[in-house]
Amino acid sequence: MELVQMQKSLQDYTKSLFLEGVLDSQFLQLQQLQDESNPDFVSQVVTLFFQDSDRILNDLSLSLDQQVVDFKKVDPHVHQLKGSSSSIGAQRVKNACVVFRTFCEQQNVEGCHRCLQQVKQEYYLVKNRLETLFKLEQQIVASGGVIPAMELGF
């Protein structure tokens, strides 16, 4: 059945994200919070994350493009991004933020630029993957199916 296949695809896809380290167990926790009383929780939160992150990345680009970089401004942004990415389970984004912060502390502009690129890359990656994930889920729901619960076994 197509539905079953879709569900299988979804599971495999999700699994791959975990295996690649794009997502971590925190994302699982989010999924577990989703229930009948909170049916779109994950997508809502992730949407918020995207909004926040787009804004932060923007601010970061601007800050780093200044003649004189004000690290006191840069660091809080990165910190916030680190916090929110870790909260939704975007592991690679978070890790990139951690590295970013060390360069901030060192006030290394060049390093920060590189980190920003890295963060952006990871961010777009996870954004892309999650959007695909949600599409798969929507297809399943649209076909009358239920989104399978993620097994923790892997």
Add this chain to the structure above:
Amino acid sequence: MTVEQDCVALDQFPVGMRVLAVDDDQTCLRILESLLHRCQYHVTTTNQAQKALELLRENKNKFDLVISDVDMPDMDGFKLLELVGLEMDLPVIMLSAHSDPKYVMKGVTHGACDYLLKPVRIEELKNIWQHVVRSRFDKNRGSNNGDKKDGSGNEGVANSDQNNGRANRKRKDQYNEDEDEERDDNDDPSSQKKPRVVWTVELHKKFVAAVNQLGFEKAMPKKILDLMNVEKLTRENVASHLQKFRLYLKRISGNQQAIMANSDLHFLQMSNGLDGFHHRPIPAGSGQFHGGAAAAAGMRPFPPNGILGRLNTPSGIGGVRSLSSSPSSGMFLQNPTDLGKFHHVSSLPLNHIDGGNILQGLPMPLEFDQLQTNNNKSIIPGNSMAAFPSFPSTQQSSLPNNNSHLVLQGHPQASPSAFPGHQINKRLEHWSNAVSSSSSTLPPPPAQNSNSIMSHQFDDGSSSYSIPFCDSTIPLAPAMDTNPRAFYRTTDLDSNANVQPGGVYYDSLQMRQSGNYGPTTDALLSSNAKEGFIVGQQKLQSGFMGAEAGSLDDIVNSTMKQEQSQGDLSEGDLGYGGFSSLRTCL
């Protein structure tokens, strides 16, 4: 059966516990909100600290607990923490993506009753209700000292309460009753709706004279009442007044002597405002204490307090209190220390109404000074205080015994609190301060009971329970490596041992430990030198770690194991590895 469990059984709590969540990051806020809902708490969220303060100010009793992010654009989270603790006296939990121990320390010293790292896990949130329970419990316990539910209530007031299961039960009952009282906003725990007695200066003078005559430790409401010989004054009135007085003394003990001199007025202001107790602002003295101690040192009394507050509370107190056996000594120790220091400072958010809100006195130093000059004469300055110094002083001596004292810290591990591993690491940090500052005595590990509490409460998660902690401890570990020794547990070897509370603690600690850690402890205790001390500490710590295991065998084994691998243990390992491995022994 723990107090907390009893209380949980008592009403619906923690279901429906009202939490105010503050975080400027909407993603995190949303997640937090959901997690809290999942824990069945009642959640209010705001992304602005200012708004949070407004909400809190608008109705004091609207919330049970506040969780706040540290980094917020409109107001520093620590500032919010302080304000909430001062004004509303609510437990506040800090939340941050900063795992840097400095921040954790800051949180603790500003009075946070817990510090959670992002990403927050639901397991941690499931525990936070204990902070509410604990804060009420502490407040009541202070008032317990003066309360005579039965005639035996007065024995060794400051000391006996914490000593044993009987005291536990009594306190439990007291707590239960007070819990209801508090919810009714009734400031007099021993009566329902009697006409309020106003304690005038004259009346208070008589009271104090009577107490002096009887001796502070022996003062019992009935006798005081008889001595005072005042019509229409009931034993209950005296009892509650005594309770407040004792609590008041505890709060100010270890503090400016100047206040002692004017303590009567100070106290009266507090108690008469009794609403003063409930509401606020009182004399500078206490405010000074808070301000001075906290601000100035955050330091001297603070870190240990902070530690106590942070560590003791979740683990030590919570865990220890629930015990009825040997750890009672820890509790015993805890109490005076806690009340002395903990209550004063670190329990900022935890100080409750019954005991009078010293903290709220912070804004009014000037006022107090004026009052002081005016009223000094009419007050019996030194006398009453003279009678009581025995109490507070014992506290003091058990308190920051100055830099030469290292304090034995119990093992909060076993606590049901969110973060045992985290705690350990934090504690370790704190110890570096504690070592350089004053003593903070902590209870010995509650071992079995608290563990069983934990497993009782969090059965499903018990094995995985440790895991999140482990995760959270990891970030802290590296920081520790730099100076492992300094972080190690400190043991109070000196005069403290002879001091009443400390002494008892010490003895029982020895006793308790002798079975388990005999050689280690003895070596520690006999050395009494810092070096030998520190080395021994590690062992002791290991020993304590062992205690958690819940069985003598485990303890001995782990002690031995850890002694062997002593050199290998880094803070992180000790806190984390040892901890988790012991845990799984359970």
